[in-house]
Amino acid sequence: MTSEGKPRALDVAELTAPGDVPSADVVDMAHRRQRHQDRLTGTLRGLPPEDTATADGSDAIAALVLGTAINVQIGDEQPPLMRQALQHGRTWSEIAISAGLTVDQARATYTTWAADLDEPERAEALQLAG
Known part of the structure; x- marks a missing residue:
């Protein structure tokens, strides 16, 4: 809730597809997702019906x-973070593991992003890629 006590767009949105998610911070989205997951888990733990997931599966869909x-x-934030890791001497293997990608996928993600940068930033970014 905002300081005025009004619900935020994310708190009242009906979520059935990724396009339904209003512009929101990752942390706010993660908190809402956790609430849906907690309701799903509560059903399994025998919590009262008002504290548990909806019978129609909407909590599962919203969490997805x-x-x-x-x-x-x-x-969208991965390539700049990869760049920072490379600037600090981290390996592609470390970067790939942390991003949940293969080394080839991490390199491809980074080089595609770097190719769209303006010179001389592009040259520096691609040099970091090795």
């Missing part, structure tokens, strides 16, 4: 939608 939205947003 938010997971996808989080992955997309984090994916």
Whole structure:
């Protein structure tokens, strides 16, 4: 909730597809996803019906939608973070593991991103790629 007590767009959105997720911070999306997952888990633990998942599976769908939205947003942030890791001497193997990718996928993600940068930033970024 905002300081005015009004619900945020993310708190009231009906989430059935990734496009339904309003612009939100990754942390806020992760918190909402956790609430849906907790409701799903609560059903298994025998919590009262008002504290558990909806019978129609909407909590499961919302958790999936938010997971996808989080992955997309984090994916957009990966190349700049990869660059920082490379600048600090980390290996492609370390970067790939941390990003949940293969080394080839990590390199491809990074070089595709770097190719769109303006010179001389592009040259520096591609030099880091090795």
